[in-house]
Amino acid sequence: xxxxxxxxxxxxxxxxxxxxxxxxxxxxxxxxxxxxxxxxxxxxxxxxxxxxxxxxxxxxxxxxxxxxxxxxxxxxxxxxxxxxxxxxxxxxxxxxxxxxxxxxxxxxxxxxx
Amino acid sequence: xxxxxxxxxxxxxxxxxxxxxxxxxxxxxxxxxxxxxxxxxxxxxxxxxxxxxxxxxxxxxxxxxxxxxxxxxxxxxxxxxxxxxxxxxxxxxxxxxxxxxxxxxxxxxxxxxxxxxxxxxxxxxxxxxxxxxxxxxxxxxxxxxxxxxxxxxxxxxxxxxxxxxxxxxxxxxxxxxxxxxxxxxxxxxxxxxxxxxxxxxxxxxxxxxxxxxxxxxxxxxxx
Ligand SMILES: Nc1nc2c(ncn2[C@@H]2O[C@H](COP(=O)(O)OP(=O)(O)OP(=O)(O)O)[C@@H](O)[C@H]2O)c(=O)[nH]1
Ligand SMILES: [Mg+2]
Ligand SMILES: [Zn+2]
Numbered sequence: 001x002x003x004x005x006x007x008x009x010x011x012x013x014x015x016x017x018x019x020x021x022x023x024x025x026x027x028x029x030x031x032x033x034x035x036x037x038x039x040x041x042x043x044x045x046x047x048x049x050x051x052x053x054x055x056x057x058x059x060x061x062x063x064x065x066x067x068x069x070x071x072x073x074x075x076x077x078x079x080x081x082x083x084x085x086x087x088x089x090x091x092x093x094x095x096x097x098x099x100x101x102x103x104x105x106x107x108x109x110x111x112x113x
Numbered sequence: 114x115x116x117x118x119x120x121x122x123x124x125x126x127x128x129x130x131x132x133x134x135x136x137x138x139x140x141x142x143x144x145x146x147x148x149x150x151x152x153x154x155x156x157x158x159x160x161x162x163x164x165x166x167x168x169x170x171x172x173x174x175x176x177x178x179x180x181x182x183x184x185x186x187x188x189x190x191x192x193x194x195x196x197x198x199x200x201x202x203x204x205x206x207x208x209x210x211x212x213x214x215x216x217x218x219x220x221x222x223x224x225x226x227x228x229x230x231x232x233x234x235x236x237x238x239x240x241x242x243x244x245x246x247x248x249x250x251x252x253x254x255x256x257x258x259x260x261x262x263x264x265x266x267x268x269x270x271x272x273x274x275x276x277x278x279x280x281x282x283x284x285x286x287x288x289x290x291x292x293x294x295x296x297x298x299x300x301x302x303x304x305x306x307x308x309x310x311x312x313x314x315x316x317x318x319x320x321x322x323x324x325x326x327x328x329x330x331x332x333x334x335x336x
Contacts, residue, residue: 005208005209005211006126009126009127009129009130009211010126012129013124013126013128013129016129017120017122017124021120023120025117027117028117031126036269037243038239038240038242038243038269103269104125105125105126105127105243106122106123106124106125106126107122107123107124107125107126108121108122108123109119109120109121109122109123110119110120110122111117111118111119111120112117112118112120113116113117113118
């Protein structure tokens, strides 16, 4: 299961931060997930409680911010959403772009003490 | 009760794995072990291509194979008939391998007496692309029956691999497979990619692939 492995990566990242910053209790974890990353937020929410059960993160709340998959057209500079526009630039009609955002998978912040 | 404060972190979740992978790659480089991460959809011909590759290079290198199929050890049994050193990785239902799992696999394989190790990754084109395994080369197999539009559907994978092997070319005419269209789509996503059309069944194109691979392994061991 993809999301289970990913939650283990999240937990690892959070535990590293706790150690670095001498934190004892985490209340909330906020992630940023890009539309074009391989992570599916609803699956993540679903398997999160099971994955952290019995660990230091057992009672944490998981929040996910979705980042749009945006591109900048190399012909005309228009910035547009790749999924909504089916990758084609809405202003000049070409499929030639640089990715601006959407592949993120970040730990944005945590609430902890 | 203590007040919770919000702490901004902005750290990639993949960063831990990326760091681990980099360490593993450096360690393998020092020890002269070339690791190839082989990815594809299920049934594209990974095992058949690995058999052909071993056959071509077994006099040049000492070869090991790690099979990461989810449930069975059928592929490991097949590959072990080639004379290469083979292990089956138990992935516990995961759909990708990360650097830690790869390192554990390498430890149980034992790499002291090996020059070249193939990791037959789990058959999945989506998330295997996100996890650096520590390999020296990322290779993907696309097979003709999967269709020439795959690069449009899985751009992440095509953008990250070093080599694309297009397998089952013997069946191209039955599937209206347009090789030039695939190349065009792939080069657009990844201008540096090397593309090798082959048939693991007939052996067509295999020597171009293995000659290239042989050079890459040699360079890795020498420089
Ligand atoms: N026509 C044709 N068939 C091939 C070729 N290469 C492999 N096959 C067949 O495709 C099927 C799958 O091949 P495998 O090598 O087992 O593929 P795989 O990617 O290892 O499969 P999994 O490990 O199950 O994902 C087998 O029936 C092979 O005989 C080829 O070049 N041409
Ligand atoms: Mg196989
Ligand atoms: Zn445009």
